[in-house]
Amino acid sequence: MEQHRTSDPRSRQRPKPPLSPQNALAEGPGVYGVRPAAPPARPVPPVVLALRRLPEPRLTGLGGGLFAVVTMVLIGTLVRLLLDSSAVVYGVLFLPVCALTALWVREADVVTAPISVPIAFAAGIVPVSGGQGGLGGHIMAVVTSLAVHAGWLYGGTLVAGLITCVRKVRAMGRRRRRVRPGPPPPSGRR
Secondary structure (H helix, E strand, O other), X not given: OOOOOOOOHHHOOOOOOOOOHHHHHHHHHHHHOOOXXXXXXXXXXHHHHHHHHOOOOOEOHXXXXXXXXXXXXXXXXXXXXXXXXXXXXXXXXXXXXXXXXXHXXXXXXXXXXXHHHHHHHHHHHHXXXXXXXXXXXXXXXXXXXXXXXXXXXXXXXXXXXXXXXXXXXXXXXXXXXXXXXXXXXXXXXX
């Protein structure tokens, strides 16, 4: 008499070979069907949630430079009109522009950020510097402002450079994890 199966053969589990003591320790809690407890979920601070909602554009190198220059010229003009050419306010506002430029530039063009922010600082300081006496007086005022406020220029360039370095290192790490060399192919000759 023929006996029919009552269960699907695919759903049956195969018996596992016995574990040696060394393998039992290596397998960990998964051997006994116990899953490790997940760490409790920490609440996300509101500042982090607000930062996640910000736009994350990806600008080309030229676009990042244009963003920085246009923004700094606008800031310089507003500082001259509203705050009587306060170079400190201009310098403080230069730092977030540097950070945003370095964050918003595409990964392929990230090295252009530390190059474009000093150019943006120089372009934006033209309205702030003032100057009298024709073209020569304005040029001398810009050169003097650049020399006197070089600390802000170096600080913003440093901010952009640090963000650029961190982004580049993270990109190289992601690339390295993606491309892992496999074992060498077996050779046919000995």
